[in-house]
Structures are given as structure tokens and as C-alpha cells.
Amino acid sequence: xxxxxxxxxxxxxxxxxxxxxxxxxxxxxxxxxxxxxxxxxxxxxxxxxxxxxxxxxxxxxxxxxxxxxxxxxxxxxxxxxxxxxxxxxxxxxxxxxxxxxxxxxxxxxxxxxxxxxx
Amino acid sequence: xxxxxxxxxxxxxxxxxxxxxxxxxxxxxxxxxxxxxxxxxxxxxxxxxxxxxxxxxxxxxxxxxxxxxxxxxxxxxxxxxxxxxxxxxxxxxxxxxxxxxxxxxxxxxxxxxx
Numbered sequence: 001x002x003x004x005x006x007x008x009x010x011x012x013x014x015x016x017x018x019x020x021x022x023x024x025x026x027x028x029x030x031x032x033x034x035x036x037x038x039x040x041x042x043x044x045x046x047x048x049x050x051x052x053x054x055x056x057x058x059x060x061x062x063x064x065x066x067x068x069x070x071x072x073x074x075x076x077x078x079x080x081x082x083x084x085x086x087x088x089x090x091x092x093x094x095x096x097x098x099x100x101x102x103x104x105x106x107x108x109x110x111x112x113x114x115x116x117x118x
Numbered sequence: 119x120x121x122x123x124x125x126x127x128x129x130x131x132x133x134x135x136x137x138x139x140x141x142x143x144x145x146x147x148x149x150x151x152x153x154x155x156x157x158x159x160x161x162x163x164x165x166x167x168x169x170x171x172x173x174x175x176x177x178x179x180x181x182x183x184x185x186x187x188x189x190x191x192x193x194x195x196x197x198x199x200x201x202x203x204x205x206x207x208x209x210x211x212x213x214x215x216x217x218x219x220x221x222x223x224x225x226x227x228x229x230x231x232x
Contacts (some may be wrong), residue, residue: 034219043208043224044162049217093161095220107212107216109154111161 002028006110010066013084014118021079021113023031023094029074034107035067038091083114086118091115120145122211124223132231141195141209141227151192152210152220152223160210168192169214175231179203204230 003026023033028038028087036044048069049057056069066088068080077096081088091114095107123142131137143149151170154162166177173185183194192209206227210220 023152028166032217036219040228045222046219051217106150106152106164106167109162109164114159 002108004094004108004110006092006094006113007113008113010114010116010118012076012118014084016083018082019084021081021092021094021115023079023096023110025075025079025096025098025108028096028098030077031099032076033071033077033094033096033101035069035077035079036093036095038112040091044093049078062116071101081115084115088115089115089117092095098099120211120221122209122221123208124207125224125228127224128227128229130231131188132230133201134198135218137194137196137199137203137228139207139228141192141194141211141223142190143192143211144190145211145213145221147213147215150212151183151185151216151222152182152212153177153194154208154210155179156206156208156225158205165194165207199230201230201232204228219230 005024007022033050035047037047042113047055050071051070052071058064071077092110093112094110097107119145152167153165154198163227165181166175168175168185176182181196208225209223212220
């Protein structure tokens with residue numbers, strides 16, 4: 001199946017710094033990628049939909065100026081957490097749909113990035 | 119509103135016993151249904167999916183799920199649980215639109231006792 005990677009897998013940063021997380025589709029081109037956030041013992045919550053070449057669409061309650069999303073190419077989307085604070089500590093997961101899968105909206109998930117803000 | 123409900127937060131099953139994890143959905147369009155498993159600190163692994171056709175679908179690791187439209191359910195089953203099945207299980211629903219994200223249930227934690 002299609003493979004999605006994330007980098008880094010784990011990051012620890014100081015409060016007030018910015019952190020960039022990369023999501024790559026390794027063997028397919030993804031016009032749309034999704035960013036989810038997962039708090040401990042909780043489900044995945046959609047943060048935003050990342051569209052190649054256009055602005056991301058954010059879910060209600062997600063600060064677009066804090067969580068900057070860039071989808072500059074068909075294989076790369078980045079999520080930058082700006083001025084991170086301890087409450088931003090979470091598990092961030094991206095997913096991408098492989099158009100080659102036909103009309104089915106099967107999404108392939110990255111392995112996730114654990115962000116810890118001290 | 120579109121949603122996925124997993125009624126059981128935590129289930130404990132004896133090793134070798136059968137398992138059923140419940141999932142109910144509310145979705146406006148034709149649903150595409152998924153079950154994922156997540157081990158601690160890890161990403162999601164797709165167990166199985168239903169798009170159309172046979173309502174009983176087979177997945178990896180001996181799991182199966184049955185789509186029941188009349189009950190809006192997509193329950194996950196396994197005839198004999200192994201200790202390595204202990205993990206978090208998520209049911210999700212989506213559709214065939216490229217720009218639509220999946221909606222996840224809150225998850226069910228499976229513990230396996232010896």
C-alpha cells in the first residue's frame with residue numbers, strides 16, 4: 001500500500017519556540033493531506049485539511065495563525081506549531097489520500113509525531 | 119450530525135476468547151467504514167475497510183467486521199484473541215470525496231488477560 005512518512009517522530013522543545021513537522025507521501029502524489037491531533041487516551045481530532053497549492057482549511061477552534069500549514073508540493077505538507085506552549089504537547093498525525101486508489105477515499109496515515117513542549 | 123460511536127471505552131478479554139468491538143455511525147452519505155488499531159505511542163494500522171459489496175469483510179490479523187446498514191453498525195470481531203491484540207481500536211467513517219477527512223470514534227481499549 002501507499003506509504004506516508006512523518007518527520008520528526010519525536011520532538012521536545014522549549015515553550016515559545018516553533019516546531020515544524022513534515023508529512024510526506026513516499027510513493028504517490030497527494031493533492032490533499034489531513035492533519036489530526038490526538039491527546040493521551042483520546043481519539044484523533046481533525047485539525048485541518050491541507051490542499052496542494054492553496055490555503056489549508058481549518059476546523060472550528062483551531063488557530064490558523066498558531067498551526068501553520070503549507071502544502072507546497074504534491075508529496076509534502078508541513079505543520080508548524082508557532083510559539084509552542086505546554087498545552088500544545090500532543091501526538092500529531094497526518095494522512096494522505098492516494099488518488100491512484102480510484103474513487104475510494106482510503107487514507108494512509110503517517111506514524112505520528114510526538115511533540116512535548118517544556 | 120455525522121458521528122461515530124464506540125460504546126465500550128475499555129474491554130478485557132481472556133486470551134483465546136472471542137472478541138466483538140462495537141461501532142455505530144451516523145453519516146449523511148454512503149459510508150465508507152474503517153477499523154484501525156493503535157499500539158501505545160504508535161501510528162494507526164488499518165485492520166480492514168468496507169466500501170461496498172459483501173457486508174462481511176475480512177482483515178488482517180484474523181479480524182473481520184460486518185456492515186449492517188439497518189443498524190448503522192460496523193462491529194469488529196475476532197474468534198480467538200491473542201495477547202498481542204491488546205491495543206486501542208478506532209472505528210472511522212468517511213466517503214468517496216477526495217477532500218473529506220475521516221471521522222473517528224473515541225476508541226476502545228482492549229486488554230487481554232492470561
